[in-house]
Amino acid sequence: MVNGRLVRLGNRAMRYMLAQVAFQWIALVANIALIGGIAYLFHLVIAKSLAAHHMAIGACAALVCLTIRFAATRAAAHMSHLSARSVKDTLRRALFDKMLALGPAYAQQTSTSEVVQVAGEGVEQIETYFGLYLPQLLYALLAPLTLFAVIAPISLPVAVGLIACVPLIPLAIAAVQTIAKRLLASYWDQYAELGDSFLENLQGLTTLKVYEADAHKAEQMDAEAETFRRVTMRVLTMQLNSIIVMDLVAYGGAALGIALAVSALADGRIGLPACLAIIILSSEFFIPMRTLGSYFHTAMNGSAAADRIFAILDAPEPSPGARELPERRNRIEIQGLSFAYTPEREVLHDVALAIEPGSLVGVAGTSGSGKSTLASIISGRLTGYTGTARIGGVDVRDIERESLARHVVVVPTSGYLFSGTLRENLLMGNPHATDEQLERALAQARIDAFVRENGGLDMPITEGARNLSGGQRQRLCIARALLTSAETLIFDEASSNIDADSEAAIAEVIREIAGERTVVVVSHRLANLVHADMIYLLDGGSVAEQGTHSELVAAHGAYAAFWRAQHELERNVA
Structure with missing residues (x-):
């Protein structure tokens, strides 16, 4: 044989x-x-x-x-x-x-x-x-x-x-x-x-x-x-x-x-x-x-x-994109977008939305509504969709991979830090960053005081950052994302499963960088989206409602009901 x-x-x-x-x-x-x-x-x-x-x-x-x-x-x-x-x-x-x-x-x-x-x-x-x-x-x-x-x-x-x-x-x-x-x-x-x-x-x-x-x-x-x-x-x-x-x-x-x-x-x-x-x-x-x-x-x-x-x-490789994105002011536009992991499991159906350059946009919905799938399509992590997903007028499938990675960065629910020093982890965001730039990013992520108390940029990070809390790890991942030159930052449930102080710090960071960059916040917790310029509520894989927080609450629709339910739950827990 x-x-x-x-x-x-x-x-x-x-x-x-x-x-x-x-x-x-x-x-x-x-x-x-x-x-x-x-x-x-x-x-x-x-x-x-x-x-x-x-x-x-x-x-x-x-x-x-x-x-x-x-x-x-x-x-x-x-x-x-x-x-x-x-x-x-x-x-x-x-x-x-x-x-x-x-x-x-x-x-x-x-x-x-x-x-x-x-x-x-x-x-x-x-x-x-x-x-x-x-x-x-x-x-x-x-x-x-x-x-x-x-x-x-x-x-x-x-x-x-x-x-x-x-x-x-x-x-x-x-x-x-x-x-x-x-x-x-x-x-x-x-x-x-x-x-x-x-x-x-x-x-x-x-x-x-x-x-x-x-x-x-x-x-x-x-x-x-x-x-x-x-x-x-x-x-x-x-x-x-x-x-x-x-x-x-x-x-x-x-x-x-x-x-x-x-x-x-x-x-x-x-x-x-x-x-x-x-x-x-x-x-x-x-x-x-x-x-x-x-x-x-x-x-x-x-x-x-x-x-x-x-x-x-032997798995088929995706066709490599060849088009470069313009350096700045790239509008994200999605029309008729549908996606299914399996033929019988359609996650997104006929989604249409637009994200203006420099805006703060929220994508809300319950678990399984397709929020993270949408974020993955925008960042190029998922292919095989129907409809269009364009950045700067170019379909995501046609964008050269390195160009897309330079323009769109995702901060996931649980960011990963590698074994080594903090400096080595941060330099993955920008290999040419100076110590001054690293410290500025840490300050912007509201984690600089903790870093100074624990050895500075040379503080050790264990595999998977097991020596840090969930909130500390997330804020360090955000600092690494801030060091990139990405025009669009997508926070995919980045404040989930962390302490209240870290969640408040992350929300403050997001509001601060909005305007300088395009920020997309994917969250099931509506309190994180109150200050968004536009909120899209996904329900069953489709956009059920859209508007600002005040507009959606005043409309007394699905978003308002979702907001009241969360507000009541948090008040009872407190």
């Missing part, structure tokens, strides 16, 4: 694999020489002509053979490591390049959890495919031919009998391949689905707790984990059964070789030393194929993982 595409993708490792097979063959030749030397000494003992110098020469020759075998085995293991490392680098680089090519809209082609799974566990399985299985496949073909060439001059019938049994192991492997491929495909499907479910539930844990749906989701995950356990047990059962079959063939073939050698000895066709050498070498006929059989299941797992990787690598 050889996956041609996978082999071509890892062709850089081919020289290491061939070197590994060569070293394995050298170790085999050294072992044959050692056994031949032992048989010759045994012949001298029977002939009663063994002398002291024979023993000395034999000991030296045995030491040389053992040293060569040890060195060749070590070298083969090193070549296996180099081969596996080369393949891992190639595959992970190919996946990384593909994710860059897919861009922010990659989630429409594959899930984040699957990318993480195949780049981690999947690539590790393929490492074994190249580091062990493929070299062993070549060696398993070479070793029996070498042993046949050695034994045939001693006893051709024995050599023919031994080599005739060798193909039985590949036949046993081929017999279980169809079942194994189907089972392993199911295994990886369940593995990916369980990972998707775990990541989705983990990311939405706060929402699940708020709506008391965590127990229901926990039961669903238990059921999915049980399904995965059953698939895993079926895979292990198949592997153990096939190992039993291969062991029967290997040990049966070795037993046949021994029986043929003893029969030849009894008939006087070979002598006792030759019979002894054949008996010892009989197992060597089947050990390479038996080892190949033990690697087969890992290889099948790697091949199944490769299919998942190729599915990602």
Whole structure:
């Protein structure tokens, strides 16, 4: 079983694999020489002509053979490591390049959890495919031919009998391949689905707790984990059964070789030393194929993982835009916009709105009304919509990716900070910013006092900013966004799940920068939109109402009812 595409993708490792097979063959030749030397000494003992110098020469020759075998085995293991490392680098680089090519809209082609799974566990399985299985496949073909060439001059019938049994192991492997491929495909499907479910539930844990749906989701995950356990047990059962079959063939073939050698000895066709050498070498006929059989299941797992990787690598890439946006004063205009994640799940329907340059615009609505989807389309993170979404008169799909990233920056619900210093994180917004500019952005984000008290710009940030509160992390992400030259800043629920002081500070920052830049605030909390120049209320994926806060409240429509309900709830909580 050889996956041609996978082999071509890892062709850089081919020289290491061939070197590994060569070293394995050298170790085999050294072992044959050692056994031949032992048989010759045994012949001298029977002939009663063994002398002291024979023993000395034999000991030296045995030491040389053992040293060569040890060195060749070590070298083969090193070549296996180099081969596996080369393949891992190639595959992970190919996946990384593909994710860059897919861009922010990659989630429409594959899930984040699957990318993480195949780049981690999947690539590790393929490492074994190249580091062990493929070299062993070549060696398993070479070793029996070498042993046949050695034994045939001693006893051709024995050599023919031994080599005739060798193909039985590949036949046993081929017999279980169809079942194994189907089972392993199911295994990886369940593995990916369980990972998707775990990541989705983990990311939405706060929402699940708020709506008391965590127990229901926990039961669903238990059921999915049980399904995965059953698939895993079926895979292990198949592997153990096939190992039993291969062991029967290997040990049966070795037993046949021994029986043929003893029969030849009894008939006087070979002598006792030759019979002894054949008996010892009989197992060597089947050990390479038996080892190949033990690697087969890992290889099948790697091949199944490769299919998942190729599915990602083959995902269609969005057509790259080529148009540059004007530097400033770009109006955002959306007409007849509709979008569906799946054919039966339309999230946006016939949305029409306009965002003037330098204005503060609010997009409101309940959870699931399509607010974040709309923000993702404007920023180019989602494609595949119908209708038009234009910035500066240019459709978002036609804008060059780097130009769009320079003009539109999104501050998400939970911004991400990387492990390192605060300065390193802030410089991602503007690599050429001076310390004075960094400090000005921190002051504008109302987080400068905290930074000074905790080490300044060199304060350490742990992975995911676990050493900061949610409000502190959000304000630092806003400071990083302010360092960019982006004309449009989209705050996508940026003040959700944080303390009241941080929420007030973020609202103040938003009001301050409005006018200098175009600001879009996506929020389910209407208090954050009171000062907006225009508010669009989404309901069921469509614009239900639009106007300023005072206009919408005076209209006594859906927005006014939403506002009164939130105001009453907050008053009761207080």
